[in-house]
Each structure stands twice: as C-alpha cells, then as structure tokens.
Amino acid sequence: MGHPKSLGHGVGLRRDHFDRILAGPARVDWFEAISENFMVAGGRPLDVLTRVRERYPIVLHGVSLSIGSVDPLDEAYLDRLDALAKRFEPAWVSDHLCWTGVGGHQAHDLLPLPYTVQALDHVVGRVLRVQERLGRPIVLENVSSYVAYAHSAMPEWEFLAEVARRSGCGILLDINNIYVSSKNHRFDPRAYLQGVPKEAVRQFHLAGHSKKGTFLLDTHDHPVIDEVWDLYRDAVRRFGPVATLVEWDDRIPEFERLEQESIRARGIQEETLRPEPAGTGKGTA
Numbered sequence: 008m009g010h011p012k013s014l015g016h017g018v019g020l021r022r023d024h025f026d027r028i029l030a031g032p033a034r035v036d037w038f039e040a041i042s043e044n045f046m047v048a049g050g051r052p053l054d055v056l057t058r059v060r061e062r063y064p065i066v067l068h069g070v071s072l073s074i075g076s077v078d079p080l081d082e083a084y085l086d087r088l089d090a091l092a093k094r095f096e097p098a099w100v101s102d103h104l105c106w107t108g109v110g111g112h113q114a115h116d117l118l119p120l121p122y123t124v125q126a127l128d129h130v131v132g133r134v135l136r137v138q139e140r141l142g143r144p145i146v147l148e149n150v151s152s153y154v155a156y157a158h159s160a161m162p163e164w165e166f167l168a169e170v171a172r173r174s175g176c177g178i179l180l181d182i183n184n185i186y187v188s189s190k191n192h193r194f195d196p197r198a199y200l201q202g203v204p205k206e207a208v209r210q211f212h213l214a215g216h217s218k219k220g221t222f223l224l225d226t227h228d229h230p231v232i233d234e235v236w237d238l239y240r241d242a243v244r245r246f247g248p249v250a251t252l253v254e255w256d257d258r259i260p261e262f263e264r265l266e267q268e269s270i271r272a273r274g275i276q277e278e279t280l281r282p283e284p285a286g287t288g289k290g291t292a
C-alpha cells in the first residue's frame with residue numbers, strides 16, 4: 008500500500024460531542040467513527056455522521072472483525088461494513104490485529120494472537136478475503152496486551168509487518184498500545200517502531216492508560232502521558248506526517264480538552280518534521 012497524503016490530525020467521533028461538533032467549527036482535520044455504532048437502519052447517530060461527513064473526511068474503525076479467530080468470517084457483519092463504507096466513503100476502514108471470540112462466544116475484548124507461522128498464514132488468508140469482499144485494502148491496529156503465548160516464535164512487530172507485507176493491508180500503529188505492551192512484556196518500544204515497515208503505516212492512535220499496580224491497562228480515560236508523547240515523537244521521526252488520532256472513550260472530557268490533545272499532537276509533528284537549520288548536523292532515526 009502506498010503512502011497517500013496524510014489526513015492530518017483527528018479525534019474519535021463520540022456521542023457526548025455530537026451537539027458541539029454540529030454547532031460549530033472544530034479545530035481538527037477529520038473524525039474516526041466506530042463502525043459498529045453506525046450499523047443501524049436510521050436514527051440520530053447516522054444522521055450526525057452524515058452531517059459530519061459533509062464537512063470532514065472520516066475513517067471507519069471497527070472492533071468486531073475478529074481477523075485472528077478460527078471461527079468463519081462473519082459475512083453478515085462484512086455486508087453491513089461494506090454498505091457503511093459505500094455510503095460514507097471513508098479514507099480507509101480499520102480494525103484490530105486480534106481475535107474477539109471463538110465457537111460463537113464473544114469475549115468482548117481484543118485478544119492478542121500467538122505470533123507463529125501458522126497464525127500468520129491464517130491471518131493473511133483472512134485479510135485477503137476481507138479485502139476482496141470490501142474491494143479495498145484494510146488497515147490493522149496493534150492491540151495492547153496483558154498475556155503472551157509461550158509458543159510465539161517472533162515478536163509482535165515482525166508478525167504485524169509480515170501480515171502487511173503479504174496481504175497488502177495498511178497498519179494503524181497505536182503508540183499508547185506499544186507503550187503499554189512494552190511495559191507489560193518488557194520489550195523496547197523503539198525496537199517495535201524500527202521493526203515496522205515505513206510504507207505500510209497509514210495512521211497513529213494516541214490515548215491515555217491507567218496504572219494498575221504491576222501492569223498498565225489501556226483504558227482511554229486519561230490524557231496522553233509524557234512517555235507516550237516521546238514515543239510519538241520518535242514515530243513521527245521514523246514514519247513522517249502520518250494521520251494521527253486521539254482516542255478518549257471513557258470519562259470523556261469536554262470536546263475542547265480532546266481538541267487540545269489533537270492540537271498538541273499537531274505541534275509535536277510539525278516541530279519534529281521541521282527542517283533543521285543548516286549546519287546543526289542533527290540526523291534522523
């Protein structure tokens with residue numbers, strides 16, 4: 008997948024902010040809509056998304072594809088997703104590199120995969136089928152995780168890179184998820200960034216998390232922490248002006264607070280990519 012012009016800086020479209028967004032201009036470039044929230048026949052959310060789409064680019068971000076599961080792909084879900092994508096013409100359609108259930112049982116969680124050659128073949132085959140069904144490349148996001156498999160044969164970033172290389176899908180790099188998993192599993196988050204192919208990255212996510220004693224939990228209910236901003240800076244240095252989205256899903260603040268986080272991301276991206284004055288000799292990663 009190529010590297011199209013970046014969408015810029017966006018925020019998640021949340022019900023709490025519908026009135027504010029419709030009332031006046033927002034200082035963001037685009038919105039990310041949770042696909043499943045709009046898989047309905049009618050009603051206010053669909054009406055709001057229609058009006059938002061008239062003014063902004065959008066991206067559809069799903070949580071139910073379960074690309075890693077061994078259950079058959081949910082064709083009815085894919086039909087609904089396809090219809091939504093045809094109606095709203097998102098810049099891209101994304102979901103997560105995970106599984107969410109098996110045997111028809113839903114875990115209501117984004118569970119990590121074992122990073123094995125067998126799992127890789129399985130996921131690549133399913134991504135290719137989904138892309139054929141939707142008639143477009145999809146974009147997959149790294150999840151934060153709290154468990155790992157003893158039989159994993161490669162690091163997560165290598166698995167993610169291979170899925171993208173073999174299927175042609177794009178990558179949504181969640182910088183907070185890399186940070187959370189790096190603490191929980193004790194790996195170097197910079198090695199993660201280095202292991203992901205530059206040309207595959209379409210989008211970044213930024214979010215806040217919670218400290219839970221011995222581990223970090225990806226809760227999306229806090230501002231982005233300084234260490235994650237630092238990692239974002241390194242990601243921008245490596246991947247360039249990639250579309251960036253701030254997620255905030257619980258204890259949702261006023262829209263202006265969310266807007267501020269997005270403006271901060273924009274500032275960091277601009278500062279990081281600003282050409283060095285001649286003669287300073289500072290290189291890039």
Ligand SMILES: [Fe+2]
Nearest residue numbers: 148181212254
């Ligand atoms: Fe995310």
